Amino acid sequence: MMSRLTLPAPAKLNLMLHILGRRADGYHELQTLFQFLDHADELSFDLRDDGQVILHSDLKDVPHESNLIVRAARKLQQLTGCPLGVDIYLKKVLPMGGGIGGGSSDAATTLLGLNHLWQLGCSEDQLAELGLTLGADVPVFVRGHAAFAEGVGEKLTPVDPEEPWYVVLVPQVFVSTAEIFSHPLLTRNSPPIKMRPVPKGNSRNDCQPVVEQSYPEVRNSLNLLGKFTDARLTGTGSCVFGAFPSKAEADKVLALLTETQTGFVAKGSNISMLHRTLQGLL
Numbered sequence: 684m685m686s687r688l689t690l691p692a693p694a695k696l697n698l699m700l701h702i703l704g705r706r707a708d709g710y711h712e713l714q715t716l717f718q719f720l721d722h723a724d725e726l727s728f729d730l731r732d733d734g735q736v737i738l739h740s741d742l743k744d745v746p747h748e749s750n751l752i753v754r755a756a757r758k759l760q761q762l763t764g765c766p767l768g769v770d771i772y773l774k775k776v777l778p779m780g781g782g783i784g785g786g787s788s789d790a791a792t793t794l795l796g797l798n799h800l801w802q803l804g805c806s807e808d809q810l811a812e813l814g815l816t817l818g819a820d821v822p823v824f825v826r827g828h829a830a831f832a833e834g835v836g837e838k839l840t841p842v843d844p845e846e847p848w849y850v851v852l853v854p855q856v857f858v859s860t861a862e863i864f865s866h867p868l869l870t871r872n873s874p875p876i877k878m879r880p881v882p883k884g885n886s887r888n889d890c891q892p893v894v895e896q897s898y899p900e901v902r903n904s905l906n907l908l909g910k911f912t913d914a915r916l917t918g919t920g921s922c923v924f925g926a927f928p929s930k931a932e933a934d935k936v937l938a939l940l941t942e943t944q945t946g947f948v949a950k951g952s953n954i955s956m957l958h959r960t961l962q963g964l965l
């Protein structure tokens with residue numbers, strides 16, 4: 684009998700995000716740079732032999748069957764014909780609708796975790812392809828390496844940017860990704876850039892102007908963090924981040940902002956916590 688498997692589902696940042704155009708199906712062509720954070724949800728998997736997938740979580744707003752964790756597990760059963768089931772326990776740490784990819788990361792951790800628990804032997808390519816059907820951000824979490832992404836986010840080139848400490852502020856608003864991508868004023872015609880070398884400094888997120896305009900809380904957080912360092916939106920928000928050379932400096936800045944802001948400090952990492960944990964199991 685295999686014991687319980689516990690794995691992290693870390694957050695990501697989009698260090699830059701350019702929108703190049705819109706495809707016929709409404710999805711947008713992007714260029715973005717993904718890096719992981721050492722800050723994560725935690726998922727535990729207990730094997731069941733009756734084929735049932737049961738998620739135990741305190742997430743009240745997401746119905747069981749539409750949770751990306753359950754959807755990922757079911758898709759994996761369908762792909763492989765696996766007769767086994769699982770009890771999954773979710774400890775939610777990452778803010779939802781924050782642009783740090785919590786739901787997508789949970790899905791990826793479920794795919795890799797169940798591939799291990801159910802001993803399916805699926806390749807990373809297969810899991811990344813399946814992941815893309817769950818969300819544009821899932822493949823990078825399946826791969827687990829910081830990357831330039833093109834296409835809708837699925838064409839990944841691994842890269843190794845610096846790994847600073849980040850202050851991430853979490854404005855208390857929910858930003859809908861679909862709403863931002865359908866905004867009439869969104870920039871959709873950025874020229875493609877050369878993805879190498881890794882662009883440094885003054886890069887931008889094309890979603891930021893429309894998000895700032897629609898959500899004054901986000902603009903406020905950007906202004907506050909911007910007093911200390913270059914501050915930017917991740918994904919479609921609401922979270923904003925800034926880099927610092929040490930944990931001590933990041934902690935100091937967060938402490939100065941805690942009166943009005945919610946946030947956390949986390950190290951950037953080019954190999955995701957999930958993959959570091961899985962490597963430790965082998």
Ligand SMILES: C[C@](O)(CO)[C@H](O)COP(=O)(O)OP(=O)(O)OC[C@H]1O[C@@H](n2ccc(N)nc2=O)[C@H](O)[C@@H]1O
Pocket residue numbers: 697709710711712713715782787817818819820821834835836860861864865918919
């Ligand atoms: C903004 C990013 O977080 C950057 O990493 C991702 O591109 C969004 O990834 P995600 O949350 O996994 O997005 P999905 O769940 O696939 O899509 C949510 C909605 O965002 C829009 N969407 C998303 C990704 C993309 N490249 N173009 C889009 O237009 C679509 O309207 C879609 O209905």
Ligand SMILES: Nc1ncnc2c1ncn2[C@@H]1O[C@H](COP(=O)(O)OP(=O)(O)OP(=O)(O)O)[C@@H](O)[C@H]1O
Pocket residue numbers: 744745749750751752778779780781782783784785786787789790820860918919920921
């Ligand atoms: N396991 C899950 N955790 C969080 N959200 C989930 C989960 N499953 C489904 N969802 C749904 O997905 C929505 C987006 O959640 P998520 O936390 O991934 O947002 P996000 O950080 O903005 O993601 P992204 O950066 O990919 O745009 C939630 O509002 C919720 O309805």
